[in-house]
Amino acid sequence: MVPSCMFCLIAHGYDKKPEIVQKNNELVCFRDINPAAPHHYLVIPKEHIWSCFSMHRGHIDLVERMVEMGKAVLRDQGITEMKDIRLGFHQPPYISVNHLHLHVIAPASQISKSLEYKFIPETDSFVTVSAEDFPY
Incomplete structure (x- = not known):
């Protein structure tokens, strides 16, 4: 845990x-304080990992578990259409908290126009995780 990290304190x-x-x-999921859509959650590991740039092949299982938790939260909230979700990580320097966090957003079709630019898939700022790659 990093005592000066806001997400470590939450976790x-x-x-x-x-x-x-x-x-x-291992993981904690909470609502984003500035939601881009009706359902916008962050899934974070309790372990302090600075960003997706700090990850390596050994973290693949962690990402899978983060996705699994995010999708479970959406299902618990009544979201059944997993084709209209967006899952992804911001890359430095486009992160506001230096602690790995997966954005879980639904419905993606309802992302606020004023925040849409922050969540454009496969850009320099936002790397998406395909929900189809993780069918559970």
């Missing part, structure tokens, strides 16, 4: 401000 229960939607021994 370890020191910051109670965001509503924790789901958690386990």
